[in-house]
Amino acid sequence: MAGLLDYSAGTTILHRLHPLAKVFLALGICVAAFLCKNLIVLVCLLAFAISLGLIGGIYRKTAKLVLGLLGIAVFLFILQVLFIRSGTPVLLFITDNGLMTASFVVLRLMTATIPLALLLVLTQLNDLSNSLVKILHLPYRYAFTITTALRFIPVFTDEMSLIMESQTARGVNFDTKNPVRKIRLMIPLCVPLLVTSVGRIEQAAMAAEIRGFYLRTRSSGSKDYAFRPLDATVVAVVAALILVAVLL
Amino acid sequence: MSALLEFDGVCFSYGRKSDEAGFVCDLNFSIDKGEYVAIIGGNGAGKTTTSKLINGLLKPSEGRVTVDGLTTTDHAVSKLAKKVGMLFQDPDRQICKNTVREELAFGLEIRGLAADEIKSRVDEVVSDFGFAPGASPFTLSRGERQMLALASVVICDPEILVLDEPTTGLDYRECMHIMERTRVLNEKGTTVIMICHDMEVVLDFAERIIVMAQGRIIADGDSAGIFRDEDVMRKASVLPPMMIDLSLRLSERADLKDRFGGFSSVDELLEILAKSTSARARS
Numbered sequence: 001m002a003g004l005l006d007y008s009a010g011t012t013i014l015h016r017l018h019p020l021a022k023v024f025l026a027l028g029i030c031v032a033a034f035l036c037k038n039l040i041v042l043v044c045l046l047a048f049a050i051s052l053g054l055i056g057g058i059y060r061k062t063a064k065l066v067l068g069l070l071g072i073a074v075f076l077f078i079l080q081v082l083f084i085r086s087g088t089p090v091l092l093f094i095t096d097n098g099l100m101t102a103s104f105v106v107l108r109l110m111t112a113t114i115p116l117a118l119l120l121v122l123t124q125l126n127d128l129s130n131s132l133v134k135i136l137h138l139p140y141r142y143a144f145t146i147t148t149a150l151r152f153i154p155v156f157t158d159e160m161s162l163i164m165e166s167q168t169a170r171g172v173n174f175d176t177k178n179p180v181r182k183i184r185l186m187i188p189l190c191v192p193l194l195v196t197s198v199g200r201i202e203q204a205a206m207a208a209e210i211r212g213f214y215l216r217t218r219s220s221g222s223k224d225y226a227f228r229p230l231d232a233t234v235v236a237v238v239a240a241l242i243l244v245a246v247l248l
Numbered sequence: 249m250s251a252l253l254e255f256d257g258v259c260f261s262y263g264r265k266s267d268e269a270g271f272v273c274d275l276n277f278s279i280d281k282g283e284y285v286a287i288i289g290g291n292g293a294g295k296t297t298t299s300k301l302i303n304g305l306l307k308p309s310e311g312r313v314t315v316d317g318l319t320t321t322d323h324a325v326s327k328l329a330k331k332v333g334m335l336f337q338d339p340d341r342q343i344c345k346n347t348v349r350e351e352l353a354f355g356l357e358i359r360g361l362a363a364d365e366i367k368s369r370v371d372e373v374v375s376d377f378g379f380a381p382g383a384s385p386f387t388l389s390r391g392e393r394q395m396l397a398l399a400s401v402v403i404c405d406p407e408i409l410v411l412d413e414p415t416t417g418l419d420y421r422e423c424m425h426i427m428e429r430t431r432v433l434n435e436k437g438t439t440v441i442m443i444c445h446d447m448e449v450v451l452d453f454a455e456r457i458i459v460m461a462q463g464r465i466i467a468d469g470d471s472a473g474i475f476r477d478e479d480v481m482r483k484a485s486v487l488p489p490m491m492i493d494l495s496l497r498l499s500e501r502a503d504l505k506d507r508f509g510g511f512s513s514v515d516e517l518l519e520i521l522a523k524s525t526s527a528r529a530r531s
């Protein structure tokens with residue numbers, strides 16, 4: 001089953017954007033979210049970030065992402081409201097300052113996370129690393145490290161679920177409601193996960209070396225990444241977004 | 249004899265289409281106590297899904313799986329694990345302790361056994377399997393780790409032992425070492441259900457074979473009989489063991505059919521050849 005952050009193929013305008021334009025778009029929205037001091041502008045930025053998923057044609061993944069983040073957002077919101085006591089009380093111990101800070105924190109969290117996740121879903125990792133190397137002149141070993149780390153996330157998630165399955169078959173009951181007991185049950189699983197992960201990473205490194213990893217230069221790669229007017233437009237839009245976020 | 253394991257109209261899907269891997273449907277079979285059964289079939293036939301249905305790791309979407317009277321849908325895997333032990337293909341997913349002794353004791357500790365009993369059972373298994381109890385499991389060879397994984401399942405004394413491709417990645421000696429252990433357990437009364445791609449091993453150890461293709465059971469019967477059914481073998485994308493293949497090829501020749509049509513092992517072939525030679529010498 002495809003993971004939430006796995007690449008989704010498509011031909012939408014976002015799929016066709018230059019990989020670096022997509023990186024700029026995602027990072028630009030993050031920067032705008034953190035610089036923004038206006039709640040309404042922040043909500044608009046969040047709506048814009050979500051609309052990117054819809055433009056990219058990944059409706060289900062966007063919905064799953066938003067719902068997943070909502071859970072964390074609600075938890076963070078409650079924590080903030082509970083612990084921030086400065087400002088005017090609105091209801092019992094809840095203050096206006098607490099509500100405002102909590103709203104900013106959760107909106108910033110969601111606005112910053114969604115475009116970065118969408119960047120991974122709408123960009124092939126090879127295109128991302130190749131463009132980082134060819135255009136930004138990032139040494140290939142670093143680009144390879146970044147993309148490999150991202151590629152291994154679903155692999156290790158699958159591995160962890162297989163390890164849990166093995167332990168469940170031995171009689172370990174992970175369904176316990178006692179969090180301390182659950183943590184005590186999960187700790188031994190780090191050993192097999194570490195062993196298999198190190199083995200896999202070693203194999204991947206060896207395979208890369210055998211295939212001529214160190215022969216690769218900046219000009220290697222059959223694909224060229226031309227910057228087109230559409231990409232320039234996106235960069236201009238992002239710059240405008242950051243400006244609006246700072247000024248309003 | 250009452251059935252220890254029963255599949256009654258079982259279907260399961262990972263939410264995929266019926267022609268995809270992991271889909272099983274209309275599974276009806278029962279396995280009695282003390283049987284040694286192999287489940288065979290091509291990749292994606294549904295063998296591993298079936299094995300996970302046995303110990304409740306997967307719950308059927310239709311039908312019912314019963315293990316010694318317990319319906320898997322009504323009981324937690326941790327409870328079913330007391331009756332069904334499972335050995336996976338990769339021992340490294342199972343081994344999670346720092347020493348062989350701790351690894352062997354882990355399953356017993358989960359079951360809440362007294363320290364004295366744990367110690368005596370671990371000592372027994374250590375001497376039986378010839379392990380170094382203080383050794384780190386991760387310094388053992390692949391075959392030794394698989395043997396340790398088997399021992400840590402066996403120590404819990406399950407009534408049913410499910411082996412999911414237990415010999416993958418092992419050399420012949422390691423493979424036979426593991427399989428002979430399972431035979432001994434079977435002789436002592438443990439029901440063994442094995443999923444295996446090595447048909448020579450299946451012929452040597454299993455008395456009964458369940459053949460799967462595209463998520464369904466297409467044949468169920470005694471090993472030699474199933475392997476001789478060319479139609480079943482073709483549908484399951486499985487090649488029969490070498491000796492049965494040789495026997496089938498010889499039986500295609502009219503002049504050899506009567507003499508060579510029925511052997512399934514080297515010993516049986518040698519016996520036929522010895523009889524044939526002595527008959528010729530007499531004539």
